[in-house]
Amino acid sequence: NRTNWAKAHQFRATACWNLGRKEEALEEIKVALSFTRSPDLRARLILKHAKYLKELGQFEQAYERMNAYRLCHDTLLKEKYNEGIALAKVRFETTEKEHRLLEQEQALLLATETQRRRAVQRNAFIGLAAVLLPVALLLYRTMRNRQRLAQKEKEPHRKQVDQLPAQQEPTSINAQLE
Numbered sequence: 001n002r003t004n005w006a007k008a009h010q011f012r013a014t015a016c017w018n019l020g021r022k023e024e025a026l027e028e029i030k031v032a033l034s035f036t037r038s039p040d041l042r043a044r045l046i047l048k049h050a051k052y053l054k055e056l057g058q059f060e061q062a063y064e065r066m067n068a069y070r071l072c073h074d075t076l077l078k079e080k081y082n083e084g085i086a087l088a089k090v091r092f093e094t095t096e097k098e099h100r101l102l103e104q105e106q107a108l109l110l111a112t113e114t115q116r117r118r119a120v121q122r123n124a125f126i127g128l129a130a131v132l133l134p135v136a137l138l139l140y141r142t143m144r145n146r147q148r149l150a151q152k153e154k155e156p157h158r159k160q161v162d163q164l165p166a167q168q169e170p171t172s173i174n175a176q177l178e
Helices: 002-018 022-035 039-055 059-177
Strands: none
């Protein structure tokens, strides 16, 4: 793995520097830089290279390496910032999707409950109609029978009333004659 090779050369550079083999340490840093693709490790190697150059009194080269470090470090910070933004965006979208799913779930539960309530109401209405219809028919038949009975009872009385003037007519004629 290239990162491991770069780290090995970095440690070798540190050892060489500590042993006083400063030029060899600079070469090891350059080799480590050629192996690495990790922006974080690259920034640390460039910073170490700038420090070595400064200690050797090579201020112009150290300044150039510090500028390279700042550029690399800024790029690294920008990448981390963009990753943080992307992560926050993913979290926000995930939360938003979960919220929409909860709303849809609640709407589905509400629709299911509404359908169930309507079914119960419909069934209650049908049951009530099934009970009330025979009761209404019974009431209707009872009232009709009472009307018939009342008419039958009134009919003899009406006949008597109709016959009364005919019966009283001879009596009233006799009374007038007398």
